[in-house]
Every structure is written in C-alpha cells, then in structure tokens.
Amino acid sequence: MTGLAGVELGPSRIEDLAAGAWILGAGGGGNPYHSLLNLRAAMRDGFRPRVIPVDALGDNDMVAVVSTMGAPLVGEERLPDPAVAARPVEILAERLGRPFAAVMSLEIGGSNALQPFLVASRIGFPVVDADCMGRAFPEAQMTTFAIAGLRNYPFCLADIRDNVVIVERAASWKWQERLGRVAVTEVGSIAATAKAPRTGREIRNHAIHGSVTRALRIGAAIREARQQGADRVQAVLDAEGGLLLFTGKVRDIERRTTRGFLRGRAEIAGLGPDDGALLELHFQNEFAVAFRDGAPVGMTPEILCVVDSATGEALGTEVIAYGQRVRVIALDCPAALKTPVALESVGPRAFGFDLDFRPLFPESGP
Amino acid sequence: MTPSPSGPAPRSLRVGVDVGGTHTDAVLMRGRRVLREIKTATTADVTSGVATALLAVLDAVPPERAASRVVVGTTHFTNAVLTGSGLARVAAVRVGLPASASLPPFCDWPEGLRETVRGPVFQVAGGHECDGRPIAPLDEAAVRDAGRRIRETGLREVAVSAVFSPLDGSGEARAAALLREVHPRARITESRHLGRIGLLGRENAALLNASLRPLAARVAAAFRDAAEAGGAGDAPLFIARNDGTTARVEDAERFPVLSLSSGPTNSMTGAAFLSGRSGARDAVVVDVGGTTTDLGFLRSGFPREAPREVEIGGVRTLFRMPDLLSLALGGGSLVSGDGARVGPASVGFRLPEEGLVFGGSVRTATDCGVAAGRAEIGDPRRVRDLPEALIRRFGKTVRERITEAVDRMKPDARPCPLLVVGGGAFLVPRHVEGVSEVVTVPHAGVANAVGAAIARVGGEVDRVFHGTDRAEAFRRAEAEARQRALAAGADPDRLETVEREDLPLAYLPGGARRVRVRVVGDSAEGLSPRFGAGSPPAGST
Numbered sequence: 047m048t049g050l051a052g053v054e055l056g057p058s059r060i061e062d063l064a065a066g067a068w069i070l071g072a073g074g075g076g077n078p079y080h081s082l083l084n085l086r087a088a089m090r091d092g093f094r095p096r097v098i099p100v101d102a103l104g105d106n107d108m109v110a111v112v113s114t115m116g117a118p119l120v121g122e123e124r125l126p127d128p129a130v131a132a133r134p135v136e137i138l139a140e141r142l143g144r145p146f147a148a149v150m151s152l153e154i155g156g157s158n159a160l161q162p163f164l165v166a167s168r169i170g171f172p173v174v175d176a177d178c179m180g181r182a183f184p185e186a187q188m189t190t191f192a193i194a195g196l197r198n199y200p201f202c203l204a205d206i207r208d209n210v211v212i213v214e215r216a217a218s219w220k221w222q223e224r225l226g227r228v229a230v231t232e233v234g235s236i237a238a239t240a241k242a243p244r245t246g247r248e249i250r251n252h253a254i255h256g257s258v259t260r261a262l263r264i265g266a267a268i269r270e271a272r273q274q275g276a277d278r279v280q281a282v283l284d285a286e287g288g289l290l291l292f293t294g295k296v297r298d299i300e301r302r303t304t305r306g307f308l309r310g311r312a313e314i315a316g317l318g319p320d321d322g323a324l325l326e327l328h329f330q331n332e333f334a335v336a337f338r339d340g341a342p343v344g345m346t347p348e349i350l351c352v353v354d355s356a357t358g359e360a361l362g363t364e365v366i367a368y369g370q371r372v373r374v375i376a377l378d379c380p381a382a383l384k385t386p387v388a389l390e391s392v393g394p395r396a397f398g399f400d401l402d403f404r405p406l407f408p409e410s411g412p
Numbered sequence: 413m414t415p416s417p418s419g420p421a422p423r424s425l426r427v428g429v430d431v432g433g434t435h436t437d438a439v440l441m442r443g444r445r446v447l448r449e450i451k452t453a454t455t456a457d458v459t460s461g462v463a464t465a466l467l468a469v470l471d472a473v474p475p476e477r478a479a480s481r482v483v484v485g486t487t488h489f490t491n492a493v494l495t496g497s498g499l500a501r502v503a504a505v506r507v508g509l510p511a512s513a514s515l516p517p518f519c520d521w522p523e524g525l526r527e528t529v530r531g532p533v534f535q536v537a538g539g540h541e542c543d544g545r546p547i548a549p550l551d552e553a554a555v556r557d558a559g560r561r562i563r564e565t566g567l568r569e570v571a572v573s574a575v576f577s578p579l580d581g582s583g584e585a586r587a588a589a590l591l592r593e594v595h596p597r598a599r600i601t602e603s604r605h606l607g608r609i610g611l612l613g614r615e616n617a618a619l620l621n622a623s624l625r626p627l628a629a630r631v632a633a634a635f636r637d638a639a640e641a642g643g644a645g646d647a648p649l650f651i652a653r654n655d656g657t658t659a660r661v662e663d664a665e666r667f668p669v670l671s672l673s674s675g676p677t678n679s680m681t682g683a684a685f686l687s688g689r690s691g692a693r694d695a696v697v698v699d700v701g702g703t704t705t706d707l708g709f710l711r712s713g714f715p716r717e718a719p720r721e722v723e724i725g726g727v728r729t730l731f732r733m734p735d736l737l738s739l740a741l742g743g744g745s746l747v748s749g750d751g752a753r754v755g756p757a758s759v760g761f762r763l764p765e766e767g768l769v770f771g772g773s774v775r776t777a778t779d780c781g782v783a784a785g786r787a788e789i790g791d792p793r794r795v796r797d798l799p800e801a802l803i804r805r806f807g808k809t810v811r812e813r814i815t816e817a818v819d820r821m822k823p824d825a826r827p828c829p830l831l832v833v834g835g836g837a838f839l840v841p842r843h844v845e846g847v848s849e850v851v852t853v854p855h856a857g858v859a860n861a862v863g864a865a866i867a868r869v870g871g872e873v874d875r876v877f878h879g880t881d882r883a884e885a886f887r888r889a890e891a892e893a894r895q896r897a898l899a900a901g902a903d904p905d906r907l908e909t910v911e912r913e914d915l916p917l918a919y920l921p922g923g924a925r926r927v928r929v930r931v932v933g934d935s936a937e938g939l940s941p942r943f944g945a946g947s948p949p950a951g952s953t
Contacts, residue, residue, distance in 0.1 A: 080612075084514055120542045122610045123576045125512040206510040207548065234541040297825055301915070365720065369820040 052096035052172040055262075060085050060095065060163070062265025067159030069264050069282060070377075072349045073363040074332035075156015075182030076118045080125045081164060088128060088167035095163050096172040098148060100255045103246030108144060109174055110135040111191075111244055112161045113152035115203070115226060116236030118364070121157070124206070124236050131161055132168035133204035134240035141200065141212065142243060150174035150249070152189065152241060154257035155182025155332070155349075161238075176253040180380040181349050183392060184307055184331040186226065187219035190380075191244065193388045194252040198222045202240045205233035254380045260286075268358070278358030279373050289406055291336060291344050292325040292374040293318050293355070299366055307331055312352070312366050314374065325374060327352065329363040334397045336374060344376045345399070347383035347392040348406055351375050378407035427469060427644060428865025429462055430678060430858070431486040437861040438465035440473070444685075449858045458488075459634040459641070466642025473643075481935060482644050485652035485674040485864040488631050489624050493672070493725040496528050500569045502622040503531040503562040505555065505591065506615065507583045508539035508575030511547055517573070517615055522726035529623045531567050534558035538583045539575030542924070543878060546583070547575060555587045559594035570595075571622040573603035573615035579876055599625050606669060606731045608874045609926070613721050613730025620727060621669040628668035632661050648935075652863070655732050656681050656714040657870035657932060660901065669731065672724065677715045677734050678863025680708045683833040685866050687853045695829040696821045696847070698814065700836030702744040703758035705814070707737045709821045712910035714870075714932070716823070732872075739817055741810065743836030745777040751805030754813070768794050777839055780806040787838035811841045819846055833859060870932040871896025872911075878924050886912060889929040902933035 055063070064078040085095070103109065112135060114126060139145055149162040149169075154177040162173040178189040192198065201213040201222050211229045216222035230237045244253070263285055271281035283290060294314040301310035309330045316323035326337040333350035336343050344350050352361045355371040366372075383392050384405060394401040425447075430437045431454055440448040450468040455461035462484070492498040504517035518530045536558065538550035562570060570591060574584035581604045588600045601622040607614030632651070639649050651664030652674040664671055680697040693713050699706045709716045715734035722733040740756030744763040747754050759766040759774050766772035768779040769790025775798070781787045783795040784803050818830055827848040832840045837852050844850055853859070871893040877885035890909060897907055911930035 080515060083520055087514070087519065117542065119609060123512070123542070124508075124547075125515045125611060127512065127514040129514065206513075234545075234547065235543070295819065367719070368824050369822055371816065371820065 052098035052102070055095045055097060057086065057089055058269070059262060060089065062262050062269055063159060063163075063258065064265065065268050066261030066264035066266075067154060067156060069268075069351055069360050070154050070159070070180075070261055070349060071156035071182040071360070071362070072332040072351055073329060073361065073366075074184065075153060075158065076114075076121060077362065078157040078160050080121065081157050081160035084126060084128055085160060085163055085167065088164075093167040095166055097175050097258050098172040099175050100250055100253065103148065103174065103249060105245065105247040105250075107147035107246040108142065109244045109246065109249055110138060110146045110149045110165070110171075111152055111178065111241040112149055112165055113158045113239050113241070114161055114236065115186075115230050115239050120234065120236040124234060126157070126161075126164060127206070128164040128167045130204060130206050131164040131238045134202040134210070134238050135165055135169065137204060137210050137212070138200065138202045138240050138243060141202070146171060146243070147246070148172045148174045150244075150253070151177045151257070152186075152239075153177055153179035153182050154254075154261055155179065158182070159258070159261055173258065174249065174253075175258040176249055176255050177257040178253050180254040180257060180383060181347070182332050186223040186241070188392050188396070189219075190252050190254055190382045190388070191242070191248070192219040193382070193385075193391055196242070196244070196248060196252060198242050201226060201242060203229050203233075203237045204239075205237050207233075209233055252382075254382060272358070279353045279355070279375060282353075282377075283375060286377050287407075288375050288377040290373060291350070291376050292316065292323070292338065293320050294323075294325060294372065294374075296366060296368050296370045296372060297324075299368060301363075308363060310363070314372060317371070327374065328399070330397050331363065333363065335394055335399050335401065342394075342401055342404065344374075344406055345394045345401065345403060346397060347379045347388070347403075349377040349379055351377065376406050425473065425480055426865045427466065427482040427647070428861040428863070429465055429482065429484040430675070430860035430864055431458065431462060431484065431488065432675070432860070433487055433491065436461040436465050437858045438462075438469045439858050439861040439865055440469040441862070441865045446858075446862060449861070451857065457634070458631065459638045462635060462638035463641035466638060466644050470643045481648045481650055482639055483650040483652055483658050483864040483867055484635050485678045485860060486631065486671065487675050488627065489668045489672045490675070490724075492624060492627055493525075493620060493727075496525055496725070498627045499525075499528055499623045500626045501531040501567060502529050502569045502571055502619050503558075503565070503567050504533045504615070504619060505558050505570060505572045505587060506533075506535045506574070507537075507550060507555075507572070507577075507587050508547060508611075509535050509537040509551070511539060511575050512611060515612065517571070517619060520612060520728060521616070525725055525727060529619065531569075532558075532562060532565060534561075536587070538587065539577070540580040540583060542576060542579065542876070544580055550583050550586055552586075552590055555590045556594050559591040559598070562591070562598065563595040568597055568599050569622040569625055570598045570600045571603065571615065571618040572600055573611065573618055575611060576609070577602075577604035578607070578609050578614070578874065601625070601666075605667065608730060609876070610721070610730040613728055616727050617669055617729040617731040620724065620729065621667060624668040625665070628665045632665045635661060650867070652678055652867050654715075654734055655717065655870065655872075656863075656867055657900075658867045658935070663900075669729075673733050674864075675860060676706060676708065676736055678860040678867070679833070680710055680715055680734070680863065681713065681866065682859035682861070682863030683831050683853045684710055684713065685862055686859055687831045687851045695831050696818050697831045697833065698818065698840060700832070700834040700839050701742045702763060702835065703740070703742045703755075703760050705739040705741045705817070705834075705836070705839075707739070707817050707821050708734055709823065711823070714910060714930075735821075737817055737821055739813060741777070741813055741839070743776065743778045743781075743839065747775045747777055747780050747802075747806055749802070751780070751802040752809055754806065754809050777806075777810070777836065781838050807841075810839055811844075814840055815845050818844055822846065868932045869897055869900045869902040869935050870930060871898070871900060871902070872928070872930040874926070874928045876924055876926045882914060882925065885914065885925060885927045886929065889927045890931065893929045893931040897931045897933055901935050903935065904933075907931050907933040
C-alpha cells in the first residue's frame with residue numbers, strides 16, 4: 047500500500063460536499079442530511095476526512111467502491127450508519143486476502159457521495175477524488191466501470207444484522223443489479239454495498255476523476271453566495287459553466303411508480319424571459335429530459351436540476367410541487383458518459399425516450 | 413334535556429377562547445352567529461384572564477342554555493419551545509437496534525434546547541421493516557432495564573420511538589407498556605401517535621411533546637379552573653389543534669405538540685368563517701400584519717398540512733403542522749426611495765409614531781398605501797409629496813410579491829378565493845391573478861377565538877399499504893379514519909372525508925403506496941364527549 051496522505055477536509059468542507067452532491071443528484075440520489083449528521087458526529091469525535099487525487103494511487107492499489115442501495119423512503123427510518131457502511135468493505139478485504147488502500151463513491155450525486163466518508167470514519171481510509179457516475183443514476187449498470195466492460199464481481203452487500211451476501215459471479219452488470227436487488231429487498235430494502243474492487247490502474251483509466259472536488263466546488267459556491275447574500279443559482283452556474291435553461295413556475299406534476307422507479311413529469315410555465323413558453327421535465331428518479339414547447343432542450347446524461355428560485359434549494363423529484371417558482375439549470379456531465387457506448391446505458395434511450403442525444407455542452411468535460 | 417320552546421336547542425351555544433401573549437379573546441356563538449365577543453388582557457396566571465373572558469361572554473346566559481362546549485386555543489406551547497422555559501427534561505427510548513444506531517435521539521437538536529431537554533437516552537433491539545417484518549425481536553429486558561434506570565433518576569417524562577412504527581406500532585406499544593410496568597409514574601409519549609414516516613422528525617416531535625407535558629397539565633388545570641370560575645364548568649372543554657380540529661382537554665394534555673400551532677390555524681379558519689365564504693371550502697388566506705404577511709391554504713375548510721419537516725425552535729419535526737408561508741412584508745415595512753424594495757426592515761409596532769401619515773419620518777408601506785388612495789389612515793396630506801413614480805413602483809412590487817406568494821400556496825392552477833385579514837389588509841390588491849375573488853374579512857380582531865369556537869372533530873390515517881390495490885387501500889384507510897373521528901367525539905351522521913391522497917413508493921416491493929385520508933365531523937351533541945371512549949389520535953395503529 048502506498049502512503050496516501052491526501053487533503054484534509056474540515057467541517058465546513060463536509061457541509062459543502064453535501065450541498066454540492068445534492069445538486070449533482072439531478073433531483074434524485076437521496077438527500078445527504080442523515081449521512082451529514084453522521085459525519086458531523088464523527089468529526090466531533092476526531093475523524094479527519096482525507097481526499098486523494100486519482101494520481102496518488104499505485105497501479106495495483108485496491109480501492110473499494112461503495113454505496114447504499116435501496117429505497118429512499120426506507121432510509122428515512124433505517125438511518126445510515128458508518129459501522130454498517132464499512133461492513134462490506136471489511137468483508138471484501140478479508141475475502142480478497144489483501145487490504146484496500148482507499149475507498150471511493152459509486153455515485154457523487156446525492157447521499158452516496160458521503161458513503162465513502164462514512165466508511166473512512168470507521169476504517170481510516172483516504173477517499174479517492176472520483177466516482178463512476180458523475181451524478182446520480184438509478185441503476186448499477188449505469189456506471190463508467192460497467193460501460194467500460196470491467197469485471198462486475200465480487201459484489202458484497204451487508205445489512206444491519208450481520209447478514210452478508212457476496213455475489214461471487216454475475217453474468218453481466220444487469221445480472222449483478224438483479225441479484226443485488228433481490229438480496230436488498232430481503233434484508234429490508236436497504237443495504238450497504240461494495241461493488242467489484244478496482245485497481246488504481248482501472249480507476250485511472252475508467253473512473254470519473256475529480257468528482258469530489260466538483261461537489262466541493264459547487265457547495266463552496268453556494269455557501270459563499272449565501273454568505274454574501276448573492277444569487278446562489280447564478281453562483282452554481284458561474285462555478286460550473288452551467289446553463290440556465292428555463293425560469294418559471296410548476297404548473298402541473300404527475301408521478302407514478304413503475305418497475306421500482308419514481309417516474310413522472312413536471313410542467314413548468316415560463317415567467318420573465320421565458321414568459322409564454324412551457325417546459326416539460328420528465329423524470330425517472332432523476333430528471334431525465336426537458337422539452338421546451340415540445341422540442342428537447344436538455345437530456346441525460348447531462349445534468350438537469352430544478353432549483354427553488356426563492357430559497358436557492360435544489361428540489362428532488364419527490365418534493366417538486368405546484369406553484370413553486372423554479373429555475374431549471376443544466377450542468378455538464380463527464381465526457382465519458384457521452385461516448386456512443388456510454389449513451390446506450392445512460393442516454394435518453396436508456397430511459398425510454400426515442401431521442402438521439404443532443405449535447406448542450408459539446409466541448410465537454412467539467 | 414328538552415329544547416327550550418322559544419329558541420334553538422340548548423346545546424347550540426359555543427364558546428371560543430384564544431389565549432395570546434398579550435390578549436385573551438373570547439366569543440360566544442350560536443350556529444353561525446357571533447353573539448358576543450370580548451377582548452381582555454392575558455394574565456400571568458392565565459386562569460383569571462380566561463375566567464374574566466368567559467364570564468363576560470356568558471354573562472346573563474340562562475343556566476338551562478349552557479354552552480355546549482368551550483374550545484380554547486393557546487400560544488403557551490409555542491412560547492415554551494421558543495424560549496426554552498417551562499420545558500421538562502425527557503428520557504428517550506428508541507426501539508430499532510441494530511438499525512439507526514449511530515444517530516441516537518436528540519442527535520440533530522440545537523445545543524441550547526438539547527441541554528435543557530435531553531435526559532438519559534436508550535436504544536434497544538426491535539422495530540419493523542418497511543414490509544412489516546420485525547427487524548429483530550423486541551429486547552424486553554433492555555426496555556425494563558431502561559425503565560428502572562429512568563425511574564431511579566426521578567424523571568417522569570419519556571418519549572418512545574420505534575423504527576417504522578407508523579407501519580406497525582406493536583413494538584412501540586409493547587415497549588411503552590413494559591416501561592409503565594417498571595415505572596408506573598412515567599408519562600409516555602409514543603411517536604406513532606404524532607408523526608409519520610421519518611424517524612428523526614417523528615421522534616423529535618415525541619421528545620418535544622414529552623417535554624411539554626408538565627406544562628400542558630398546568631395549562632389544562634388552569635383552563636378547567638377558568639371554565640369553572642367563568643360559569644362554563646359543565647360544558648365539555650376542548651383544546652384547539654394545529655390541524656383545525658379539537659381535542660378533549662385530557663387528550664390535549666397528552667399531546668400538547670398537536671396544539672402547538674393552533675394560533676395561525678384558528679386565525680385562518682376564523683377568517684374564512686367571518687368572510688361568509690366558509691362554504692367555499694378551498695381558499696388562500698393572507699394575514700397582513702405590521703412586519704410580516706402570513707399565508708396559508710384552507711382545503712375543505714382545514715389548513716393544508718406542511719408536506720415536509722417543520723423546524724420548531726431549531727428542531728426538525730415531522731408531524732401535523734399547518735403549511736405556512738411568511739413574507740417580510742407588512743404595514744410597517746420600510747419602502748426604498750424608488751419603491752422597488754418593501755421590507756424586510758419594519759418599524760413594527762412603532763408605526764403610529766414613526767410612519768409619515770402619523771407625523772413621523774419613516775417611509776412605510778402604510779404611507780405609500782395611503783398615498784395611493786388604498787387606505788385612509790392618519791393624515792393623508794403628509795404623504796402628498798411622495799413621487800407618483802415611487803407610488804406606482806411600490807404598488808407593482810407589493811402586487812408581484814403577494815401574487816407570487818398566493819400562487820405558491822395554491823394546490824393547482826384553478827382560481828380560488830383569497831381571504832384577506834389583518835391590519836395591513838389594504839396592501840393586498842383588489843384583483844390578484846389566479847384568484848376568483850378577493851374578500852376582505854370584517855372585524856378580524858377575534859378571528860382566532862372564532863376559529864377555536866367552530867373547530868371540528870377529526871380522524872386521520874397516514875399509512876403505507878402493501879399488496880392491495882388503490883381503491884382497497886383508500887377504503888381501509890377511510891374506515892379507520894372514521895373510527896378515529898367517532899372516538900374523538902364526532903357525530904356519526906355528519907362525517908365527511910376532506911382529504912384523500914396517495915403516493916406510490918419507489919423501490920418498495922408489492923406495489924406499496926402511502927395513503928392519507930382525513931375524516932371530519934361536528935361533535936356529537938347531547939353525548940358529552942367527556943364521557944365518550946378514549947380517543948386515539950391520528951397516526952396510531
């Protein structure tokens with residue numbers, strides 16, 4: 047194992063991370079509030095989170111890729127717990143017969159951005175400045191590791207009762223997701239997971255680099271704007287080179303659950319510069335495609351966010367409601383998600399929209 | 413009891429009392445008519461002020477026509493939480509290990525209030541999964557041990573919570589029973605009686621409730637004494653709740669948090685009643701004060717519930733609180749030189765000295781309203797020189813902010829009435845986009861007391877159903893809500909369902925959906941609710 051020191055994050059930076067991750071959740075990913083409470087407590091007890099760049103990893107260093115898998119509602123009762131988050135990592139390390147050098151998040155959007163820090167608070171690992179979604183997505187095969195065709199096993203899942211499931215082999219990432227879902231449902235629809243371990247080399251070649259830094263940057267922009275009484279949404283756009291897609295108010299909202307996803311659409315009637323126009327925003331856990339007067343103007347995998355104009359708070363697909371004054375913004379996603387192969391997994395067709403991906407950010411790469 | 417031949421049924425007189433920080437108001441109503449109204453000073457002992465108000469409204473009412481009920485709304489509980497005074501220390505017992513172990517009770521409380529309220533904290537094994545299976549068997553020995561240790565500290569106030577108790581309350585109920593066995597003097601609040609899914613928010617509501625119970629007992633005793641002294645000792649005594657319904661006083665003693673925000677609620681329902689538009693059922697109510705404008709939405713005559721966590725004294729809670737929106741805009745708001753900014757700074761209660769129309773030197777929203785010819789207050793000559801451009805811009809600023817706030821409170825795009833109350837009511841334009849009619853409510857001074865007098869009896873169910881279709885889930889929820897309304901003293905012939913909504917839940921197996929149904933009715937007359945069956949509050953299972 048290499049000596050990985052990394053950059054230490056103080057308490058205010060952890061708050062930034064949570065705020066930025068919530069924006070990158072694109073309306074999904076789960077609110078990081080409970081994970082943040084855990085980290086505040088751990089830091090009061092002396093935990094010093096450290097972040098290392100991808101380049102600090104040796105080619106053969108092993109990295110654990112972690113997430114919480116399950117239903118957001120269940121996470122409101124069965125709260126995240128660092129000891130449980132660390133469990134699959136401990137088990138996989140035992141199973142592999144060698145220690146991990148670091149830990150990283152599966153998805154930087156939403157509460158999973160904080161998962162590796164929960165693990166680190168128990169085991170003392172540094173957290174790699176990377177993830178494999180660059181945002182939030184609903185399914186495990188929607189990762190750059192899956193897109194690159196990396197090995198998908200062993201996959202480890204642990205619950206609060208010391209139940210551990212290891213998927214020894216799975217025929218594909220989709221199979222791994224299916225097998226994992228069955229196990230998760232059985233242990234109460236929420237579980238801590240460690241996906242297939244990755245080497246430093248695989249992370250260098252196939253992870254999304256700088257994800258933690260990006261979330262921190264967005265969070266800092268929000269914090270500074272708040273302190274200065276400035277426009278928080280504009281601050282995010284400035285920090286990220288994002289686009290203001292639409293300003294309006296929510297006129298109608300429709301939700302339904304099909305095959306385990308919260309799907310639906312929000313209709314936003316234009317105000318001010320967009321007076322007279324209508325934005326239709328479709329979601330599947332996360333916001334997926336935006337149509338302005340019937341024509342697509344923004345789509346997955348680029349990141350669509352709905353922000354409350356009054357409070358500057360990002361609105362999840364579960365809480366968006368009639369009458370809210372909102373701004374719809376678009377942020378770029380990592381270039382790795384926009385290749386033809388990647389678009390098969392994370393482009394509009396993967397979410398059931400018969401559309402060719404048309405980027406808002408053709409130059410790409412935040 | 414026989415009806416008096418010359419008048420309506422004797423049990424048709426209702427008294428509403430509102431105990432505020434400075435004033436105690438009371439009204440006497442028969443049917444839809446306000447017969448008497450009185451405003452007195454709130455007294456330090458509470459009892460004498462309420463008794464004075466009751467004596468005044470009941471004066472010369474013949475004894476055979478005694479009031480059928482007295483409903484009191486009070487700000488005692490809110491003030492206690494906001495100031496931290498009068499709160500008791502609370503022991504917490506959470507059932508749910510091995511789940512949620514790292515975030516114990518009180519973990520997200522602000523430091524000051526936590527120091528005041530936090531007593532011993534216990535976490536024990538038990539609780540349920542989202543699909544109803546137990547997480548682990550309830551650790552009865554640990555619960556008993558916790559009860560003994562709480563007893564040894566001398567604490568009586570206890571809050572019990574359990575993981576997923578809104579889905580299956582058996583673990584929470586059993587834990588409470590065991591605690592009572594070993595600590596018979598314990599007063600136990602069970603979280604499922606208060607809140608919905610969301611462990612910390614529900615548990616926080618239970619902790620606050622437990623902390624308020626000694627105060628609630630004192631307040632209830634004061635109200636009983638006052639009713640006696642005020643000549644209403646025979647009338648059933650009710651306390652107004654946050655959701656626009658009433659609780660028997662003995663239930664309110666057990667669940668003071670459910671009466672925490674009855675003030676704004678009674679203000680809304682009272683205003684709707686006084687507007688003569690209470691038949692309209694759905695309306696936005698806007699209350700324009702000196703410094704702020706508060707908005708709420710009445711759905712079928714009841715305040716819509718806040719959809720998310722509500723912070724009380726910095727504590728994130730998740731239970732039935734009205735959905736309110738507050739704007740820093742009122743009659744005393746300062747107006748910028750170009751009229752583009754109104755508020756947030758305000759002269760507040762000093763308006764009668766500092767406003768231009770009163771001879772002062774501060775340009776306030778009231779001055780601009782007078783200059784615009786919207787109100788006749790003070791001396792209009794003193795605002796003659798305000799530039800017309802400023803007045804126009806001021807009008808536009810206020811209209812935009814109020815229009816936007818009203819629209820945010822509406823549930824959908826359909827036009828609905830807007831009811832306007834408060835001293836700054838003239839600031840609200842006569843025509844507001846998306847509003848069918850703007851109704852200014854007359855003599856809103858006693859709206860809170862009227863809201864208390866007319867409050868109804870309700871029963872609510874908010875649960876997740878598995879493996880049933882939508883219609884069946886609604887049917888079962890509705891039947892249960894009716895049972896609760898009846899237990900709370902409602903007249904079975906006059907029950908109506910005022911809320912039905914469901915939300916399909918992502919990821920959960922078996923087509924799970926969360927269903928909420930609320931049934932309300934008038935209190936059964938003749939059958940004094942005092943002698944009715946015990947009333948489980950909404951949310952209990």
